[in-house]
Amino acid sequence: MGRSQATYRVPDVLRPIQILDFVELAGSTLAAAEALHLSQPTVSRHSRRLIHDLGLVSSTGNRDPGALRHGSSACLQLLRQAAQHHRLMAGAWRLGSCPWVEAVLPAFNTVVRNPVQLRHDMSWRILLQAHVLDLVLISGFDLELICPEPLPSDQPITVWGAFALLPVGSSAMGLLCPPTQPDVLHRWSPIAVPTDSHAPGLGAMVRQTQWRCRYAPKSCHAAGSWAKWLEDVQVPVAATAAWAAQLERALNSWYWRPWPKPVQDQVWLVALETVWRSHPQLEELRNQLSGQQQEFDADSESASRKSRGN
Numbered sequence: 001m002g003r004s005q006a007t008y009r010v011p012d013v014l015r016p017i018q019i020l021d022f023v024e025l026a027g028s029t030l031a032a033a034e035a036l037h038l039s040q041p042t043v044s045r046h047s048r049r050l051i052h053d054l055g056l057v058s059s060t061g062n063r064d065p066g067a068l069r070h071g072s073s074a075c076l077q078l079l080r081q082a083a084q085h086h087r088l089m090a091g092a093w094r095l096g097s098c099p100w101v102e103a104v105l106p107a108f109n110t111v112v113r114n115p116v117q118l119r120h121d122m123s124w125r126i127l128l129q130a131h132v133l134d135l136v137l138i139s140g141f142d143l144e145l146i147c148p149e150p151l152p153s154d155q156p157i158t159v160w161g162a163f164a165l166l167p168v169g170s171s172a173m174g175l176l177c178p179p180t181q182p183d184v185l186h187r188w189s190p191i192a193v194p195t196d197s198h199a200p201g202l203g204a205m206v207r208q209t210q211w212r213c214r215y216a217p218k219s220c221h222a223a224g225s226w227a228k229w230l231e232d233v234q235v236p237v238a239a240t241a242a243w244a245a246q247l248e249r250a251l252n253s254w255y256w257r258p259w260p261k262p263v264q265d266q267v268w269l270v271a272l273e274t275v276w277r278s279h280p281q282l283e284e285l286r287n288q289l290s291g292q293q294q295e296f297d298a299d300s301e302s303a304s305r306k307s308r309g310n
Contacts, residue, residue, distance in 0.1 A: 140266035141201025171240030
């Protein structure tokens with residue numbers, strides 16, 4: 001697969017592009033500095049210089065959630081394409097995801113999400129088109145909100161506009177419940193879900209089931225922070241078997257129960273079609289993700305059945 005992202009070195013000529021990308025993704029120069037292991041003044045200086053040199057216009061006042069914070073230009077687009085090509089050829093892809101979907105990557109060590117706190121939200125389309133992100137892992141529940149037609153998960157690849165959508169695998173939906181949870185969930189019972197910026201489709205599904213969304217704080221990223229918050233609120237959390245298995249490690253006596261009606265969450269790997277076609281090594285990534293999830297789902301569902309049996 002070539003060099004992993006852990007050993008990938010960004011060429012000096014492309015370093016300012018990487019810094020601006022991380023400011024775009026992380027949301028601030030401070031967060032980007034922490035992710036890049038640089039000082040905040042260094043990140044601020046490099047990003048300001050690039051913004052000035054390329055004549056970028058900030059869009060911080062733009063209410064469009066898909067707008068790039070620091071604007072774009074034809075020149076920046078070409079520079080980002082060059083930076084993307086270099087890292088993809090080195091096998092150091094930049095993968096966007098959210099904690100909810102990230103459960104399919106528990107032992108996938110060849111992808112280092114750099115920085116690990118970067119998450120995609122519903123702006124993932126413009127981030128892919130701007131070549132800021134290379135790939136995105138996204139829940140089928142989120143895609144259902146924007147795709148007018150059902151996507152065929154039995155096809156190796158589906159072209160949707162400018163994007164290539166590749167099914168990675170699916171997981172059974174359910175609830176991870178505290179030990180004090182009654183057997184019957186009444187109408188408008190609170191169900192813990194990620195914020196709508198992380199998993200809007202999941203929240204929509206909870207509301208369709210006539211439950212009430214209890215949104216997790218935006219600071220909840222990893223399973224550990226989720227578990228700590230859930231211990232405080234003591235409400236069931238909507239979860240696939242894979243996500244529930246990660247949470248159960250830190251939540252003693254919590255148990256997983258199936259959704260009232262059988263529901264599967266199909267996870268998709270999304271990239272620009274032109275990028276996918278130009279870098280055939282990405283097919284290896286998809287294959288490893290698919291195999292990893294199938295193995296992990298089998299283990300997770302087995303553990304969940306055992307937990308319910310106890």
